[in-house]
Amino acid sequence: xxxxxxxxxxxxxxxxxxxxxxxxxIPGDTVAERCxxxxxxxxxxxxxxxxxxxxxxxxxxxEPRGHAGMYxxxxxxPDDDGAHLGVLFWHKDGFSTACGHGTIALxxxxxxxxxxxxxxxxxxxxxxxxxxGRVSATVHREAGxxxxxxxxxxxxxxxxxxxxxxxxxxxxxxxxxxxxxxxASVPAAQLGLDVNVASLDELVRAGQEVRxxxxxxxxxxxxxxxxxxxxxxxxxxxELPDTPQGPAQRNVTVFADGQIDRSPCGSGTSARLTxxxxxxxxxxGDTLHHESVIGTVFTGRVVPGTxxxxxxxxxxxxxxxxxxxxxxxxxxxxxxxxLL
Numbered sequence: 001x002x003x004x005x006x007x008x009x010x011x012x013x014x015x016x017x018x019x020x021x022x023x024x025x026i027p028g029d030t031v032a033e034r035c036x037x038x039x040x041x042x043x044x045x046x047x048x049x050x051x052x053x054x055x056x057x058x059x060x061x062x063e064p065r066g067h068a069g070m071y072x073x074x075x076x077x078p079d080d081d082g083a084h085l086g087v088l089f090w091h092k093d094g095f096s097t098a099c100g101h102g103t104i105a106l107x108x109x110x111x112x113x114x115x116x117x118x119x120x121x122x123x124x125x126x127x128x129x130x131x132x133g134r135v136s137a138t139v140h141r142e143a144g145x146x147x148x149x150x151x152x153x154x155x156x157x158x159x160x161x162x163x164x165x166x167x168x169x170x171x172x173x174x175x176x177x178x179x180x181x182x183x184a185s186v187p188a189a190q191l192g193l194d195v196n197v198a199s200l201d202e203l204v205r206a207g208q209e210v211r212x213x214x215x216x217x218x219x220x221x222x223x224x225x226x227x228x229x230x231x232x233x234x235x236x237x238x239e240l241p242d243t244p245q246g247p248a249q250r251n252v253t254v255f256a257d258g259q260i261d262r263s264p265c266g267s268g269t270s271a272r273l274t275x276x277x278x279x280x281x282x283x284x285g286d287t288l289h290h291e292s293v294i295g296t297v298f299t300g301r302v303v304p305g306t307x308x309x310x311x312x313x314x315x316x317x318x319x320x321x322x323x324x325x326x327x328x329x330x331x332x333x334x335x336x337x338x339l340l
Contacts, residue, residue, distance in 0.1 A: 098180025100266015107137025
């Protein structure tokens, strides 16, 4: 009988299921190597090769134990003593190289579980190795409670601006930014769409078309690693009235093979910050107010003067939703489950 225990969080509405014990051995000296080995030779992030770890992923993300919108992470050793933990991010289709909302949730979990000691009042930094590099989650505390978490991403860069892409709804000008994963940004209005729940089917279809159209485009390839290459998420966004602190936008991020991020998307917010800074719309001290399709909010800023590309910080909240023991009994004809 297979038994898997998890701790679940949500970050601005997007789930994150954490597995920290009972995992099979994963070969590799770094988190990036473990991710590549888990995906397997000839596999891809959205079509990994079958194996023991992927069986656990499918058990936790597929029905009846999960759902098509589930997201999670396997806690693995960090690359070295400079980080507290490593993580392999997963979703219904496979594995990803970056996940800002997951990093925010892992910061809360590291403090809640006692892995990282935190003050009752003040902040503590949780350092996490992910497939795209080393990131951090600074956990902010007041009166013994976590009040927010700030995710600092790997350096990001703009890869291309205004790539013309044909969709069934007409042409769109697409911007590409690499921020731990490759994101394509599209103004929703160019496709005659509003970013709201009522338009989700059309938004998802548009996101899938944009991702397919950009397959193999040179701007989607990362110079450092094939693992970081190819469009992971398509961000369809719309402008909101500026706040006194800076620009405001609402987005829905369609990632992997048509999943919808319920949060404003942490790594996607990093991509938006990078493009806004490149546009000159986000200066020193400015803050982006970034809404999700369900109305939850991240705030983001660019960290000045690092000399490593564009470094961004995204702040949000994460809350624990449950602790679970999942079982796969012998003879269960549905095995690791199904997706509808």
